[in-house]
Amino acid sequence: MLARALQTHLPEHHTLIPFTEAELNITDVKQIRDAMDRCQPDVILNAAAFTRVDDCESRQEEVFRVNGMAVGLLAEAIQLTGALLVHFSTDYIFDGGKGSPYFEDDTPNPLSIYGASKLDGERRIIASGCRHLIIRTQWLYGEGGVHFVQTIRNLAASRPEIRVVDDQIGSPTHVVDLAQATYALLERGGAGIFHVTNSGQCSWFEFAVKILQLSGLSTKVSPCSTEAFPRPAHRPRYSVLSCEKMEKVLGYRLRPWEEALRDYMSLLYIPSAIN
Ligand SMILES: NC(=O)c1ccc[n+]([C@@H]2O[C@H](COP(=O)([O-])OP(=O)(O)OC[C@H]3O[C@@H](n4cnc5c(N)ncnc54)[C@H](OP(=O)(O)O)[C@@H]3O)[C@@H](O)[C@H]2O)c1
Numbered sequence: 622m623l624a625r626a627l628q629t630h631l632p633e634h635h636t637l638i639p640f641t642e643a644e645l646n647i648t649d650v651k652q653i654r655d656a657m658d659r660c661q662p663d664v665i666l667n668a669a670a671f672t673r674v675d676d677c678e679s680r681q682e683e684v685f686r687v688n689g690m691a692v693g694l695l696a697e698a699i700q701l702t703g704a705l706l707v708h709f710s711t712d713y714i715f716d717g718g719k720g721s722p723y724f725e726d727d728t729p730n731p732l733s734i735y736g737a738s739k740l741d742g743e744r745r746i747i748a749s750g751c752r753h754l755i756i757r758t759q760w761l762y763g764e765g766g767v768h769f770v771q772t773i774r775n776l777a778a779s780r781p782e783i784r785v786v787d788d789q790i791g792s793p794t795h796v797v798d799l800a801q802a803t804y805a806l807l808e809r810g811g812a813g814i815f816h817v818t819n820s821g822q823c824s825w826f827e828f829a830v831k832i833l834q835l836s837g838l839s840t841k842v843s844p845c846s847t848e849a850f851p852r853p854a855h856r857p858r859y860s861v862l863s864c865e866k867m868e869k870v871l872g873y874r875l876r877p878w879e880e881a882l883r884d885y886m887s888l889l890y891i892p893s894a895i896n
Contacts, residue, residue: 622766623709624668626800629764632808638662642669647691653698664807665699666707667692670739674713677735678853688738693745700751705812707803712759712791714740717857724863725757725814732855743814755814756803757862760828763796763885769825770885773832777840787826787844790859792818795881805871815870816862819878831879835886 624639631637638660645656647669657665671677671687692708699706713736714729731737746753762768776783794817802817823831826844833840847856868874875881 622761622763622768623796623799624666625765626763626796627666627668627803630797630800630804632804637666647695648686650694650698653695657698657702657704661702662704664705664707665695666803667695668709670709670742671735674733674735674856675853677733677738681734684734684738685741688735689741689745692742693749696746696749696751696753700749703752705752705754705807706746707754707756707807708742708746710743710755710757710814711736711739712757712860712862713857714743714757715857715860717789717860720859722861722863723816725816725866732857735854752812754803754806754811756799756806757814757816758794758799758818759860759862760791760793760818761796761799762793762882766796769793769828770832770882773829774836774838777833777836777838777842780840782841782843783829784843784845784850785826785829786847786850787824788846788858789856790822790824790861792820792822792861793828793878793882794818794875795878795885797885798875798881802867802871802875806867809870811867811870815867816864817867817875818862818864819875819881820864821877821879822861823878828878831882832886835883 628637628639645652671684677684696706713733714731715723716730716732729740731740743755762770798819799817806815829842833842864874
């Protein structure tokens with residue numbers, strides 16, 4: 622999902638060479654080296670990851686291989702060339718107990734295998750000594766992905782009533798806004814760790830209410846607790862990321878999540894008759 626947005630929103634006068642998993646499996650060091658030799662890149666954008674948070678709990682070895690070890694391989698190969706690695710990480714490296722927005726240097730304490738594996742990836746990048754820009758983000762949605770907006774719309778279309786968790790708080794983020802902010806940070810020489818999300822915050826329940834309202838669906842949505850909706854992976858209760866560091870570098874904050882969502886959803890309704 623993010624890889625598509627990075628492709629579509631590449632700034633002018635740059636060339637991006639995309640790889641599918643079939644063309645470049647990041648767990649294969651030979652494929653990484655071959656791709657680096659062929660492309661001689663200045664910047665490598667790594668949007669590959671094992672992202673199915675609940676599945677991660679039962680597939681620990683595979684998850685750490687992709688989100689941890691492979692990221693280390695990529696970083697080590699990049700370190701030898703002097704190129705810059707742009708990598709994406711997550712709010713799920715935090716435990717959600719802080720009660721206020723997390724800064725880049727707050728202490729991580731992941732509650733899930735996914736969060737732990739992504740933290741492992743971050744640490745391997747830093748240990749490799751390669752030039753890097755690590756962008757932590759959260760609650761992504763956009764074209765070509767499996768995400769909450771689509772899930773809620775599908776459920777609402779097939780059920781008279783849905784229940785959504787109201788005690789986990791974050792910032793829904795449109796991948797297009799994330800892609801544009803990534804390129805803006807790159808342009809301004811951003812390096813190290815940055816938090817990047819749309820501004821504002823809400824619970825999953827409030828997010829769902831807004832999605833249904835913008836979809837024109839009258840399906841009843843009720844709030845419920847995390848305990849009432851158990852999932853294999855534990856998630857942080859409050860994992861809003863402070864984007865102050867990014868805002869200082871860019872000179873602006875990303876638009877409010879409601880505005881970004883409205884934009885995304887307005888595109889979903891373009892009638893197919895317009896060719
Ligand atoms: N989605 C979110 O809400 C969210 C939140 C915070 C951070 N992030 C981070 O943002 C980044 C992009 O996420 P996304 O939502 O765009 O993920 P996505 O849509 O799941 O895309 C990840 C892609 O990586 C591929 N992949 C998996 N293993 C690979 C391997 N060994 N080699 C090459 N490709 C591989 C996946 O292929 P398969 O589908 O075949 O497995 C998938 O196409 C990830 O680093 C993710 O951790 C996402």
